[in-house]
Amino acid sequence: MESEMKKTEQQKVVVAVDESEESMYALSWCLTNFFPKKTNSTLVLLYVKPPPPVHSSFEAAGYMFSADVNKAMEKYGSETVNSVMQRAEAVYRNFQTAINVERVVGCGEAKDVICGVVEKLKADTLVIGSHGYGFIKRVLLGSVSDYCAKHVKCPVVIVKHPEEK
Amino acid sequence: MESEMKKTEQQKVVVAVDESEESMYALSWCLTNFFPKKTNSTLVLLYVKPPPPVHSSFEAAGYMFSADVNKAMEKYGSETVNSVMQRAEAVYRNFQTAINVERVVGCGEAKDVICGVVEKLKADTLVIGSHGYGFIKRVLLGSVSDYCAKHVKCPVVIVKHPEEK
Numbered sequence: 264m265e266s267e268m269k270k271t272e273q274q275k276v277v278v279a280v281d282e283s284e285e286s287m288y289a290l291s292w293c294l295t296n297f298f299p300k301k302t303n304s305t306l307v308l309l310y311v312k313p314p315p316p317v318h319s320s321f322e323a324a325g326y327m328f329s330a331d332v333n334k335a336m337e338k339y340g341s342e343t344v345n346s347v348m349q350r351a352e353a354v355y356r357n358f359q360t361a362i363n364v365e366r367v368v369g370c371g372e373a374k375d376v377i378c379g380v381v382e383k384l385k386a387d388t389l390v391i392g393s394h395g396y397g398f399i400k401r402v403l404l405g406s407v408s409d410y411c412a413k414h415v416k417c418p419v420v421i422v423k424h425p426e427e428k
Numbered sequence: 429m430e431s432e433m434k435k436t437e438q439q440k441v442v443v444a445v446d447e448s449e450e451s452m453y454a455l456s457w458c459l460t461n462f463f464p465k466k467t468n469s470t471l472v473l474l475y476v477k478p479p480p481p482v483h484s485s486f487e488a489a490g491y492m493f494s495a496d497v498n499k500a501m502e503k504y505g506s507e508t509v510n511s512v513m514q515r516a517e518a519v520y521r522n523f524q525t526a527i528n529v530e531r532v533v534g535c536g537e538a539k540d541v542i543c544g545v546v547e548k549l550k551a552d553t554l555v556i557g558s559h560g561y562g563f564i565k566r567v568l569l570g571s572v573s574d575y576c577a578k579h580v581k582c583p584v585v586i587v588k589h590p591e592e593k
Contacts, residue, residue: 274461289583292583296439296461296462296553297461388461393577393578408577409574409577409578412558412573412574412577412586413558413574416588416590417588418454418457418585418586418587418588419585419586420583420584420585420586421577421583421584421585421586422583423581423582423583425581
């Protein structure tokens with residue numbers, strides 16, 4: 264059965280990050296548990312910005328890869344993207360790992376974009392906080408993590424911030 | 429932030445196992461991803477048997493620990509417990525790890541027993557297949573993994589069998 268899955272060293276792990284403390288904790292958890300030292304694993308930091316009030320067909324379901332992050336910042340407003348990615352980078356720098364890090368910035372409904380990116384990247388694992396992306400939306404529509412756990416094919420790690428009740 | 433969580437070496441990981449191929453895959457996934465060689469981690473194999481038609485107050489929400497597994501087999505019928513635990517042991521033997529393994533046999537509603545055991549053991553992570561514990565029940569009541577992801581405090585890994593559509 265071991266041969267059915269890739270070895271630990273080759274894992275591609277997507278971590279959905281947002282403004283929440285919980286998502287940073289999820290990233291920290293992931294680095295503690297998935298990335299032993301000396302590894303060829305890839306950590307993909309995925310930030311999804313809500314869709315703008317007026318959609319273009321591109322923006323509605325778009326996501327862009329590392330090289331385009333600067334372009335994404337221009338397009339979606341650099342402030343939040345920048346601040347989330349900087350916090351995320353501070354977390355993984357703290358671990359002093361030599362893993363590969365990719366940054367993906369998406370725009371649209373978080374649940375759809377996350378599932379889309381996981382599929383496109385053929386990720387091995389998705390790590391996500393349990394309560395990201397807004398309280399009201401969660402109550403009305405169910406949580407993003409629930410949706411992703413049901414819809415992506417790879418294992419999903421749902422991380423709750425320990426201080427949460 | 430690293431200091432907030434235990435180091436990888438001291439993790440206690442509960443894996444919910446049942447008759448399904450998916451739960452064995454979840455165990456295999458867990459061994460591949462959580463247990464690097466030379467570790468003091470503890471793997472807890474948790475099997476929950478449905479409650480018997482006539483309840484005693486003990487049996488309704490009971491679970492018992494390794495030393496009592498033989499007693500559990502007498503009480504609940506040894507056949508399924510035995511076969512699930514043997515399959516699980518075959519999976520982890522295949523990995524040739526030196527991790528500590530504990531076996532816990534519970535009886536009752538899977539979702540309640542799993543959450544109870546995770547809390548009682550102060551587990552660091554729960555690993556569970558997405559679709560265990562019966563199709564009909566899942567449709568009527570929602571999946572056990574959904575429930576556990578919402579109710580336990582530790583990170584939950586939901587593993588889908590890759591062959592599943």
